[in-house]
Amino acid sequence: MAELETRGELPDRNVPSSEKVRPGDAIADAGSRIDAELDVVEVCSRLIRFDTTNRGDGDAEGEREAAEYVASLLSGLGIGSKIIESAPRRANVIARVPGTDPSLPALLVQGHLDVVPADAADWSVDPFSGEIRDGFLWGRGAVDMKDFCAMVLAALATGVRPRRDIVLAFVADEEDKGEYGAHWLAATHRDLFDGCAAAISESGAYTYHVPAADGRTVRLYPVATAERGTAHLRLTAKGRAGHGSRPNDENAVTRLVTALGKIAAHRWPVQLTPTVQAFLERTGEALGVPIDLSDVDGTIARLGPAGALVVPTVRNSTTPTMLDAGYKVNVIPTSAEAQVDVRVLPGTEPDLFAELDAMLGEGVTREFVAHQPPVQAPVDSPWFDAMADALRSQDPEAVVVPYCMGGGTDAKAFSPLGIDCYGFAPLWLPEGFPYRAMAHGVDERVPVEGLRFGTRVLRHFLENC
Structure with missing residues (x-):
């Protein structure tokens, strides 16, 4: 240094x-x-x-x-x-x-x-x-x-x-x-x-032009008050090596792809964080769009282009991205690996990993390649108010709303x-x-x-x- x-x-x-x-x-x-x-x-x-x-x-x-x-x-x-x-x-x-x-x-x-x-x-x-x-x-x-x-x-x-x-x-x-x-x-x-x-x-705090229900164009300025966490996981499946022509109920590749299939197909439930809920409510009010928190997907659709800002942040996500297994087509390997990109909302990590572990199945373990927990700052704070005031000092019609970043x-x-x-x-x-x-x-x-x-x-x- x-x-x-x-x-x-x-x-x-x-x-x-x-x-x-x-x-x-x-x-x-x-x-x-x-x-x-x-x-x-x-x-x-x-x-x-x-x-x-x-x-x-x-x-x-x-x-x-x-x-x-x-x-x-x-x-x-x-x-x-x-x-x-x-x-x-x-x-x-x-x-x-x-x-x-x-x-x-x-x-x-x-x-x-x-x-x-x-x-x-x-x-x-x-x-x-x-x-x-x-x-x-x-x-x-x-x-x-x-x-x-x-x-x-x-x-x-x-x-x-x-x-x-x-x-x-x-x-x-x-x-x-x-x-x-x-x-x-x-x-x-x-x-x-x-x-x-x-x-x-x-x-955050860039101009986002969105149509309102009455035909006006509203200038939103989304300020990030939260970020989903990032967890890059390595899944490792262990099994029994053997000839590819023979039955093998301990096939590491099969164990791995079975786990990945469950993970990829799983649709995580809607979980509203304070930031995302505030975004939906305040954006809906500015655009004249009715907000129904019991139907978040429908609400997002009604928000039109503005809804795209929260699509990645109303749910956790688990996306398989890398695979590595085997060395010859007629050989069942003893192990197989994959990596999964996990993005997790504030306050939801324990439940997510418990449910993910249940999908892994026999012979499959996980470890962190990288792990950075979610970030969340207060929406209703003097800091946020000062940011809104600063934006309105240059654009008096600015509508300043909080939002959660999908990345980090x-x-x-x-x-x-x-x-x-x-x-x-x-x-x-x-x-x-x-x-x-x-x-x-x-x-x-x-x-x-x-x-x-x-x-x-x-x-x-x-x-x-």
């Missing part, structure tokens, strides 16, 4: 948008003066040009260079920071912005600098160009989540004077297991987050520290923009005006929360 107090200058912003910043490139274009404000679009474009591809299993690049750039921007704003490496070049940037009222609990603002791979052959532009075209900023990480990182930096550059301390964490490795980033920091540097009561990060974020690292984690990365989106297809997708892009909107919302929130 390496730790460095950064004192860098602000890099020159007049860099061609087509210039990709590659690992090892020196950040030698530092200026001696900081402008009154940072251009959020230029900052985001520059972040995209750092190729911070994370291929998983420790294979990543560019995180150190991106971290140095972020730290230099913070230094130019008069904010001291530390770059902390969990392993060589796996860099995390940590800073604390003092508030005017030290008696208030602190806020954690956390985002990740790594991105998933992008195959340039599939894209309309170089995925690491940070190109601006047709009112959009294109590139891998544009919405997941270098946009948020850029908006936070730009908001701070406007001269925000927060009431409470703000802890900033720009981390590595979110796109894999977080073991070089958020989870490592939470386990080994717990003191960095002392006093933090709440956190904001990705996957680094909130799973910080929630066990007693921090209420929210998905609040405000972004204005034009009607019809396929935002949910952007993260990890081809031609990932974000509207330029959306970045500027989000910066203004974040400034309001950081000053008033």
Whole structure:
């Protein structure tokens, strides 16, 4: 582990948008003066040009260079920071912005600098160009989540004077297991987050245009107040080896596929968490759609496009995804393995695993490959109210509702520290923009005006929360 107090200058912003910043490139274009404000679009474009591809299993690049750039921007704003490496070049940037009222609990603002791979052959532009075209900023990480990182930096550059301390964490490795980033920091540097009561990060507070019953278009802004838990399971079936031509009632492959068949066919019951129930009730009220909690599937259908936001989060899910068995077609093996992707709602883990175990049958066992429990933060809280106020400061007609994420974020690292984690990365989106297809997708892009909107919302929130 390496730790460095950064004192860098602000890099020159007049860099061609087509210039990709590659690992090892020196950040030698530092200026001696900081402008009154940072251009959020230029900052985001520059972040995209750092190729911070994370291929998983420790294979990543560019995180150190991106971290140095972020730290230099913070230094130019008069904010001291530390770059902390969990392993060589796996860099995390940590800073604390003092508030005017030290008696208030602190806020954690956390985002990740790594991105998933992008195959340039599939894209309309170089995925690491940070190109601006047709009112959009294109590139891998544009919405997941270098946009948020850029908006936070730009908001701070406007001269925000927060009431409470703000802890900033720009981390590595979110796109894999977080073991070089958020989870490592939470386990080994717990003191960095002392006093933090709440956190904001990705996957919430974006514009979602939905039709109301009376023909109006309502602008929903879903703020994530919960996440399903992630449990990746390895199932192992043991049996008796033998010749493929002979009967064998201890066939490991048969035992495994029987268990997988039950798991795949099982339809988990509707289980409404506080977040999902609040989403249904508040969204139904805004759209003029009747809500019947005794018929959740029917209610979701009546909500139309808005219902798609909760389809994955009214039930648990268990999805077989990998199989590995045998070495020759005429040989029954002694063992067979499979992996199952399990997503579990807050408050339901014990019942889910008890029922899953009952489906395994004789000779089949399970173990965790990865296990991150669900996350749940209060819906009715001053934090949520402050987020809603900040959104309405820029869009007075915003309808702000809570929702539960079907996947997961680094909130799973910080929630066990007693921090209420929210998905609040405000972004204005034009009607019809396929935002949910952007993260990890081809031609990932974000509207330029959306970045500027989000910066203004974040400034309001950081000053008033």
